[in-house]
Amino acid sequence: MPFRKKMREEPVRETSYEIFGGALIKKTPSGYEITWHSPMLTTIVVDEEPRLEGVPYVKEGDNLRIEAQECKLKVIRENEKRKIVFTPL
Numbered sequence: 001m002p003f004r005k006k007m008r009e010e011p012v013r014e015t016s017y018e019i020f021g022g023a024l025i026k027k028t029p030s031g032y033e034i035t036w037h038s039p040m041l042t043t044i045v046v047d048e049e050p051r052l053e054g055v056p057y058v059k060e061g062d063n064l065r066i067e068a069q070e071c072k073l074k075v076i077r078e079n080e081k082r083k084i085v086f087t088p089l
Contacts, residue, residue: 010079017042018089019066019075025050027062034084036073042076050084
């Protein structure tokens, strides 16, 4: 019986960003593109639709514009998937 190396599961990693001045969520063929200024223009692309928990937003066609002047963006990585959660600061 051959010995196999046990596959390690990657731990869940969470990164938080504080966003001041709103953000734009744009639906693309490859997923969702999230863009904000922090002070430089920053963009993240994810597969799943971001969750908006208590954050004011406006829907414009396929785009969502987050209108909160202050909010927190959490990026949760599980295996190869990234989930995005917007919450108030």
